[in-house]
Amino acid sequence: MAQDAAVQYEPVAEIGGGAYGTVYKARDRQSGQFVALKSVRVQTDQDGLPLSTVREVALLKRLEQFDHPNVVKLMDVCATLRTDHETKVTLVFEHVDQDLKTYLDKAPSPGLPASQIQDLMQQLMCGLAFLHSNCIIHRDLKPENILVTSRGQVKLADFGLARIYSCHMALTPVVVTLWYRAPEVLLQSTYATPVDIWSTGCIFAEMFRRKPLFCGESEVDQLGKIFEVIGLPTEEDWPTDVTLSQRNFSPFSNRPITDFVPEISHQGADLLLEMLTFDPLRRISALNALDHLYFQEG
């Protein structure tokens, strides 16, 4: 690990705060390019950094060797000793000055052409399949951390940090959006890589709608809005390890998904429903999604 981030990278603005610590947009003094600095303070003892932190950082560095086109590059990792008991670990990521939210907002009416949505989705799925095959769950996919370069290249950001942070930081209460959160997360059941597929499904729908699919104001409200679209799961499908009961929700008449996502093709709608499947074990995986007929349309 390099010793001093402060010399080479100069912060210019704060671009993220909250539970994960502060994120800065910074300039690399050598190349002149913008980077994203993400820092976490880690408790240390005479043995140095905790093994779990070293392991997580090593995993992120290992990903770099693949040079995957659809995830942001980890350019540098710096450790700065702050006190005898605390070290600041700074991860330096590639910064792309446009996110999917901006990209969707600036598309002229009536929105993105179907072929462009297909291309964005394919890139997104490739990035996700890569992370999942390396056992990384993103956990917080949303249009704000899916970056799009001026050439239309999709790059996933903010992955692999959750575990580094959660090990070593008291989580500060911050408002995080519920809109892309999978049912099993909202129900506080066990979760794995399918949570990212759910979020991607919500984003897929949003590309057509140009507004979010499920805008809940609380966990229960969010679940209610989900069931309004996908129907109320059966009692057999309901997870057993949760406190909230299926009977808290009223059954909805099953309306076709195209009522909510009007411009989507037949194959697109089929893929979307595979992604918005309540049971995470039956939800489509990123690799299988890439083989879906939707991506052969053209």
Add this chain to the structure above:
Amino acid sequence: MIREDEFASAAATGNVEHVGMLLQDGVDVNAVNRFGRTPLQVMMMGNTAVARLLLENGANPNVSDHSTGTTPLHDAAREGFLDTVKLLIQFQADISVKDYRSRRPIDLAQENGHLNVVYFLESL
């Protein structure tokens, strides 16, 4: 967070609504944040809505970064955001300005292979 920092952060994250709100509240469009940068200098370069809002409210497009000498036009050209390049120029950004390494915006566009930006700047 002080208001100037909040303003710069809103511009950097492409939050058009928040930028608009702060402008309506009367915050100085050219005020610097605690890192000494104006919102236009740190804005999300691909976000033309934020760029337009700042420029229409009098943001100075010719302010240069104190450690590299680059202007917002340099950054937009390097990143290849043609719409933002056009907007900045429409609001009198200087296309011949050089950074501390004597590079013009067009040189950065060329280095990074953004030919559409190169052609546009050559056509002026």
